[in-house]
Amino acid sequence: MTQPLLYFDDLKxxxxxxxxxxxxxxxxxKRFASEFDPQPFHLDESAAQGxxxxxxxxxGWHTAALTMRLLVTGGPRLANGIIGAGGGIEWKAPTRPGxxxxxxxxxxxxxxxxxxxxxxxxxxxxxxxxxxxxxxxELTAKLMVTRRSSA
Amino acid sequence: MTQPLLYFDDLKxxxxxxxxxxxxxxxxxKRFASEFDPQPFHLDESAAQGxxxxxxxxxGWHTAALTMRLLVTGGPRLANGIIGAGGGIEWKAPTRPGxxxxxxxxxxxxxxxxxxxxxxxxxxxxxxxxxxxxxxxELTAKLMVTRRSSA
Numbered sequence: 001m002t003q004p005l006l007y008f009d010d011l012k013x014x015x016x017x018x019x020x021x022x023x024x025x026x027x028x029x030k031r032f033a034s035e036f037d038p039q040p041f042h043l044d045e046s047a048a049q050g051x052x053x054x055x056x057x058x059x060g061w062h063t064a065a066l067t068m069r070l071l072v073t074g075g076p077r078l079a080n081g082i083i084g085a086g087g088g089i090e091w092k093a094p095t096r097p098g099x100x101x102x103x104x105x106x107x108x109x110x111x112x113x114x115x116x117x118x119x120x121x122x123x124x125x126x127x128x129x130x131x132x133x134x135x136x137x138e139l140t141a142k143l144m145v146t147r148r149s150s151a
Numbered sequence: 152m153t154q155p156l157l158y159f160d161d162l163k164x165x166x167x168x169x170x171x172x173x174x175x176x177x178x179x180x181k182r183f184a185s186e187f188d189p190q191p192f193h194l195d196e197s198a199a200q201g202x203x204x205x206x207x208x209x210x211g212w213h214t215a216a217l218t219m220r221l222l223v224t225g226g227p228r229l230a231n232g233i234i235g236a237g238g239g240i241e242w243k244a245p246t247r248p249g250x251x252x253x254x255x256x257x258x259x260x261x262x263x264x265x266x267x268x269x270x271x272x273x274x275x276x277x278x279x280x281x282x283x284x285x286x287x288x289e290l291t292a293k294l295m296v297t298r299r300s301s302a
Contacts, residue, residue, distance in 0.1 A: 036216040037223055039232045052234055052295065060235055061216045065187035068212050072188055081190045083203055084211055086241035144203065 005079040007148035008120040011107050019070040019103040021131075024058060026097040032062040057094035063101075063137050064089060067128045070103045076124070080146040085121070087141035093134055100131040108140070112147075119146055156230040158299035159271040162258050170221040170254040172282075175209060177248040183213040208245035214252070214288050215240060218279045221254045227275070231297040236272070238292035244285055251282040259291070263298075270297055 033042035037059035040047035048056045072082055095101065109123035122145045128137040184193030188210035191198035199207045223233055246252065260274035273296045279288040 032216075036220045038220075039223055041232065052231060059216075059219065060237075061212070061219050065183075065210075065212045065216065068210065069187045069189075072190055080203060081192065084242065086211075086239070088237070088239050090237035091235065 003077045005077055006145075007079045008110070008112070008122065008145040009148040011076075011110060011122055011145070013107050013110060015076075015107040017076045017105045019074040019105075021100050021102040022066055022070055023100045024062075024066065024095055024097065026056065029056060029058045029062065029095075029097060032065070033059050036061060053094050055094075056097055058096070058099075060089075060091040060137070063091065063095045063128060064139070066095075066101055067103055067126060067137060067139060070101065070128075071105070071126065075103060075105060075126075078122075078143065078145050079148075080144075083144045085142045085144055087123075087139060089140075090138045091136065092138060093136045095130075095136045099136070101128055101136070103128050117147070118149070119144055121145070154228045156228055157296075158230045159261070159263070159273065159296040160299040162227075162261060162273055162296070164258050164261060166227075166258040168227045168256040170225040170256075172251050172253040173217055173221055174251045175213075175217065175246055175248065177207065180207060180209045180213065180246075180248060183216070184210050187212060204245050206245075207248055209247070209250075211240075211242040211288070214242065214246045214279060215290070217246075217252055218254055218277060218288060218290060221252065221279075222256070222277065226254065226256060226277075229273075229294065229296050230299075231295075234295045236293045236295055238274075238290060240291075241289045242287065243289060244287045246281075246287045250287070252279055252287070254279050268298070269300070270295055272296070 041051040041053040105126040111121040122143045126139045192202040192204040196207045256277040262272040273294045277290045
């Protein structure tokens with residue numbers, strides 16, 4: 001069932017969204033790391049032993065990118081898309097091979113733009129969790145969202 | 152020339168690092184977006200017209216991932232690797248096809264760990280710039296760095 005498009009004016013502090021899930025495979029961890037974060041603990045099981053991660057772990061940026069994928073494909077259907085100006089990110093635990101991630105988001109603040117009456121800033125806190133309920137990442141993103149009046 | 156490995160104790164506030172550069176190709180923008188951020192303005196030139204970006208633009212997470220690649224392959228040679236606990240990120244301008252990115256970093260704070268005498272937190276502010284000197288991203292990352300005394 002397709003959800004209706006959401007404008008800034010449709011959102012309320014406390015609104016929550018839950019995405020679908022995505023399994024992180026060993027080969028995906030290594031492929032992402034080869035291109036973007038080629039460090040031993042993201043590339044090779046043996047080399048990862050005895051490091052800070054003590055075992056193969058996904059790059060934090062891979063977890064972040066997968067979080068975006070989950071939000072875009074199954075998070076809030078924002079009218080103009082999910083467009084972030086920035087935010088804060090915390091990696092609370094490593095993402096491991098075989099982890100099945102999903103994202104739980106909550107609107108924490110709504111800031112109408114003073115200079116641009118056609119838009120506002122939505123602060124969305126997104127926790128990325130494993131199938132065991134462990135939070136691997138917390139992202140507090142500032143999203144630029146179109147106002148309904150401008151549509 | 153290989154730089155020596157850097158421990159927490161070797162770093163000073165104000166230390167700077169400049170990476171090599173990397174050209175962002177159209178096909179890379181679309182490939183990253185297909186996998187992690189499948190929105191029209193990251194996938195297709197025509198569909199990107201008239202959107203917030205008004206033309207094809209890289210996903211912010213692609214810019215972030217490329218920043219990590221540049222830091223890992225040509226940034227500070229931290230003794231235990233570049234391991235982030237999190238940080239703040241701002242996308243100041245879109246990354247466009249053909250942009251050649253590099254990263255300029257500065258140590259802004261050094262926080263010894265109270266509970267773990269073998270490590271400290273290094274706050275590294277990294278600006279990602281184009282060949283024109285435009286800043287596309289600013290990342291203030293908290294990195295976990297081993298102390299020399301623990302080596």
